Amino acid sequence: MSAKRAVWILAWIIGLALNAHAQTSDRIVLGYTGSSGIFAGQWIAQEAGLFAKYGIQAEQVLLPGASLMVQAMLGGDVPFASAGGNAAVDANLAGGDFIMVGSLAKVPAFYIMALPEIKSIEDLRGKTVGVTRFGSSTDFTMRYVLKKHGLEPARDVTILQMGDLFAAVAALKTRQIVAAPFSSPANVRAQEAGARVLVNMGKAGLYFPHDAWMARKSFIESRPDLVKRVLMAYSEGVHRLHTDPELSKRTLKKYARVSEPKMVDAVYQYAIDYVDKIPYNTREGIQEVLNQAALKNPKAKSRKPEDFYDDRYVKELEASGFYRKLWGR
Known part of the structure; x- marks a missing residue:
């Protein structure tokens, strides 16, 4: 052959x-x-x-x-x-x-990150925060954290839908919002925009x-x-x-x-x-x-x-x- x-x-x-x-x-x-x-x-x-x-x-x-x-x-x-x-x-x-x-x-695999003037979750009273979409994991996490710290979502803190986490970074830069939950890699961009971690949800003792x-x-x-x-x-x-x-x-x-x-x-x-x-x-x-x-x-x-x-x-x-x-x- x-x-x-x-x-x-x-x-x-x-x-x-x-x-x-x-x-x-x-x-x-x-x-x-x-x-x-x-x-x-x-x-x-x-x-x-x-x-x-x-x-x-x-x-x-x-x-x-x-x-x-x-x-x-x-x-x-x-x-x-x-x-x-x-x-x-x-x-x-x-x-x-x-x-x-x-x-x-x-x-909840998120970091709640905020602009430098926000020193605690309580400082979010009267401010606006971002989530990707209502009903999403970011929305659940933000509402949970606010309630845990005595704040009523919508009444005490305005929540806006951003669409995605990179849009939330852009909103931080323009100060449309002052805080949002971030996962990686968006957390790196949020940090570059001046945000810092308020709460690491992985260490919050919460299952979700x-x-x-x-x-x-x-x-x-x-x-x-x-x-x-x-x-x-x-x-x-x-x-x-x-x-x-x-x-x-x-x-x-x-x-x-x-x-x-x-x-x-x-x-x-x-x-x-x-x-x-x-x-x-x-x-x-x-x-x-x-x-x-x-x-x-x-x-x-x-x-x-x-x-x-x-x-x-x-x-x-x-x-x-x-x-x-x-x-x-």
Whole structure:
């Protein structure tokens, strides 16, 4: 057999194998809601081929804001996504059927930052602050902090919707607002604008489903094996976040849209600090969302946290030794 013919046959065999793989892989759109480092595990899983490893052809789709993501999921455009857990709770209270199956971060992963003249949360009385959108994680966090310090949102402090965190930075510069919750990399830009950290919410002792993997109940019940494989690929992505800084920072440059070394380092450290290694939801965090929702929606008072999350897949993976193999414990 000639070398040329052998190469042709090998190429043909490889082509058949790749085609067979494509035909047997599950195609799925996976949504995410921002450029925050909280989504690092999802992005790394994509870039490292980890979804493909588990037989998944994943398309990553960005929709800014959890409320927009929920709308896309209700419309059937995005079956599975990582988004703010409070949006899933609100949607269910309105008649939806969302279930959180794993956490990305189970604390409010924000820094409340303010202009230099604001020395404390109490100094925000009579001032204007920013959030991305009403009903978002930033909105929940800001309202929680204000109430904890004896201030009534809207009455004592004006809250404006900014759209995104970089728009909030711009609003700080023009003094349209004096404070806002920031995640990385926007916190670096806020600092450059003269803002300083008033509260690190990661150390506030509060649980909250900052971002979680979620899907509609009908999807979860019809594709349980796919749900588990997505979580496996994602979890390996989180492991690579900790063990492969070069890959991680290259991925963050692409998805978080940062290029300056100090920005890349800030986003990377933020992800290391906040992203959960084992993605269990927390009952306490979802109860906190219900407590806040009950102030406006009486239906929340009769609902239990267990109505909104299902940890069975993470439990099954832990029982199988999957996480012990990843993390060595």
